[in-house]
Amino acid sequence: MRCKNYVLGGALALLSAAAMTASAADWIGTWGASPLPPTPAAGPRPGTPSFANQTIRQVVRVSAGGTRVRVRFTNEYGTKPLRIGAASIALADPTGAVADGATKPLLFSGQPTALIPPGAPLLSDPVDLAVPALSNLSISLYVPEDTGPCTCHQVGMQTGFVSDSGDFTAKTFTPKQTIQSRAFVSEVDVQSPRAAKVVVVLGDSISDGVGSTLDANRRWPDLLAQRLNASKSTAAWGVVNEGISGNRILNDGAGQSALARLDRDVLSVPGVAYVIIFEGVNDLGMSWGHPTGPAADFFKSLMPPNKATTEEMTAGYRQLIARLHARGIKVLGATIAPYEGAAYYSEEGEAIRQALNTWIRTDKAFDGVLDFDAALRDPAKPTQIAAPLHAGDHLHGSDAGYQAVARSINLALFK
Secondary structure, eight states: OHHHHHHHHHHHHHHHHHHHHHHHHTEEEEEEOOOBOOOOOBTTBOOOOOOSSEEEEEEEEOSSOEEEEEEEEEOTTOSSOEEEOEEEEEEEOTTSOOOTTOOEEOOBTTBSOEEEOTTOEEEOOOEEEEEOTTOEEEEEEEEOSOOOSOOEESOOSSOEEEEEESOOTTSOOOOSEEEOSEESEEEEEEEOSSOOOEEEEEEOHHHHTTTSOTTSOOSHHHHHHHHHHHSGGGTTOEEEEEEOTTOOSSOOBSBSOHHHHHIIIIITSTTEEEEEEEOOHHHHHHHHOOOOSTTHHHHHHHOOSSOOOHHHHHHHHHHHHHHHHTTTOEEEEEOOOOOTTSTTOOHHHHHHHHHHHHHHHHSOOSSEEEOHHHHHEETTEEEEEOGGGBOSSSSSBOHHHHHHHHHHSOGGGOO
């Protein structure tokens, strides 16, 4: 009899664990922005901002919808604790405007305030809020003390609003300034009542949306989210964009390398089932480019001591794939887009790009291939992006270019 009780107890424990796992799996990532360390001002580029006794209001366009929501705040590059005096969330219209009475407070272990240690993220408590797919959320954060240079995502491609002194998390305010970085916010999750998965994009500035229209959500991951939402089999899926402008596979510089940030930016996202890797052009440009002009010194400061080779790059891709496969995550490899005409283009880098794209297409190391090179290149000059599809710098997409990238993705890869 005692033995039977042990068996029954063990079975109940397993059922309880399974129920907890199922509950945890309900949370999925619906939006993201990779944290970056502060940077000083350099030429026309401003330094990372600081805030004190101010409210920061930011608008994010989610991918998947859900019945509850939580926000991941970040002080991961802070050198001192970050005090949150208050925070709130609300559904917003496309301009970021919030209806009267729609704002809900965000709590932290049941309290309206929190202290985030340096080097740490912090999840808010869940909030009951019906969030439609592809809708806008307004997130407000009041910081009562001097934050020091913020843990920000520098290229937000979305206008944020900063108040004069005071807590405006529950009311409207006239902005003292606007920003286009993501300050102290790195992820939004929703609890979905439907079976859903998440696609995480591990990328650089082309995924970050440089070249697209400000405040219009025309980055190619945004457009992929729209396509997935319109398909019956993937309508509940999330897309989390972890692109960092200037990011590389092998070397730090613009944030940590893809190899270094994989655990934080990808494996920590709830519900991740697919990862699209679209990186490599910065490794080639920073290794083999011959920059001239006003930005030459900046480019030279980022050049690695060991130049990226085909062998080192494929080894880097294989490391990412192996670590993702170990978690049961499928990995889609995107070919590197053309970049002749860009400031750091070189024939040496182009030769490696061609070799890497051949490897991506034919080696079968990835679970699937997205041919962004074919989607963007000029048929008359395949080493360049077609003129209507780049933003004028021969490197980043225009709105039309990002549309072409999103349309080129075979949705049958997502099951």
